[in-house]
Amino acid sequence: MNPLHAQTIASPQNPRVKEWAGLLDKKNRERSGRFLIEGVHLVMEALKAGAQLDAVVFDTERGWPSELTPWTKDVPNLEIFAASPAVMAKCSDTDTVPPVFAIAAKPAVEPASLYRDGALVVVLDGLRDPGNVGTIIRSADAVGADAVVIGGGSVDLYNPKTVRSTMGSLFHLPVLQADLKELLPEAKQRGIRLVGTSLQADNSCFDHDWTGSTWLLLGNESNGISAELSSLTDANVWIPMRGQAESLNVAMAATVLLHEAMRQRYYA
Incomplete structure (x- = not known):
């Protein structure tokens, strides 16, 4: 997907944002089978490994991390969102909020x-x-x-x-x-x-x-x-x-x- 055409989310009260932020709690991770991946390096490693990602969300003020482009363009059903700093902060528990995060499915391990x-x-x-x-x-x-x-x-x-x-x-x-x-x-x-x-x-x-x-x-x-x-x-x-x-x-x-x-x- 071209990040220039990403969906934009500005409000921390958006239902999607509430769902993403909920993954900071274990009970919601267990219920949904999803978890958060934060930062350019981790998101890239997940993409390289073929992890199942539902969405990648980047900070509108800091822009799309170009390093991710080769790894996201051919991923089927991957949604990309441009989010306000307030949204990014709500979905992170770190003092320094990362410029990008992703929502991933917990892998089934044989x-x-x-x-x-x-x-x-x-x-x-x-x-x-x-x-x-x-x-x-x-x-x-x-x-x-x-x-x-x-x-x-x-x-x-x-x-x-x-x-x-x-x-x-x-x-x-x-x-x-x-x-x-x-x-x-x-x-x-x-x-x-x-x-x-x-x-x-x-x-x-x-x-x-x-x-x-x-x-x-x-x-x-x-x-x-x-x-x-x-x-x-x-x-x-x-x-x-x-x-x-x-x-x-x-x-x-x-x-x-x-x-x-x-x-x-x-x-x-």
């Missing part, structure tokens, strides 16, 4: 990627911080992991803060939300090794063999993996540290562990 022979999957148990979850998804994307699974008690994957913190990696690999109490026993039955972290572990992450089918379990920022799920792990590892830092936060730890897994799989 679980087949979880069980691929040799799969590397990251499993999150009760992570509450959107920045941590987003960073872990980026790290999983960076090492070529097969999927990320987000368990109950974790922050909503489609929370705008979580979506922003993935920096587009949300669209690069399967990310799904699931009941870990059902999923982990099934993984074990399929011969997948469940690996957790513990300061009392016998093996460092550099001694552990990451080359087989492995699911890496990462727990809550304060309490770690729940006792029930921890009892299911086949192995636990620790991350060696030579300095005086007490610990790494969960996103940093995930990055170290995932890169060691990648090193063993592709660079050993």
Whole structure:
């Protein structure tokens, strides 16, 4: 669609705007199966990945982001709107309102990627911080992991803060939300090794063999993996540290562990 012919919306009270702004709340995201993508980079990554977008909305004062033109011109049924700054502000929870946002459908993720022979999957148990979850998804994307699974008690994957913190990696690999109490026993039955972290572990992450089918379990920022799920792990590892830092936060730890897994799989 030519943005010069975009529909214009000036009033924050417009029914469309109220619907879009409603996606800032989890209950409306769950009811509609839609979520917000904010900023030029994220919208472009979604378009490149073929995500299902219903609408792209840009700020009339800042103009159409020309970087998006090659990616929007052939997208079927995509609506483009030019909106006033007041509309843009109503549909964002950031201090600095982005120049463009999009409405996307939550993707349907097939679980087949979880069980691929040799799969590397990251499993999150009760992570509450959107920045941590987003960073872990980026790290999983960076090492070529097969999927990320987000368990109950974790922050909503489609929370705008979580979506922003993935920096587009949300669209690069399967990310799904699931009941870990059902999923982990099934993984074990399929011969997948469940690996957790513990300061009392016998093996460092550099001694552990990451080359087989492995699911890496990462727990809550304060309490770690729940006792029930921890009892299911086949192995636990620790991350060696030579300095005086007490610990790494969960996103940093995930990055170290995932890169060691990648090193063993592709660079050993």
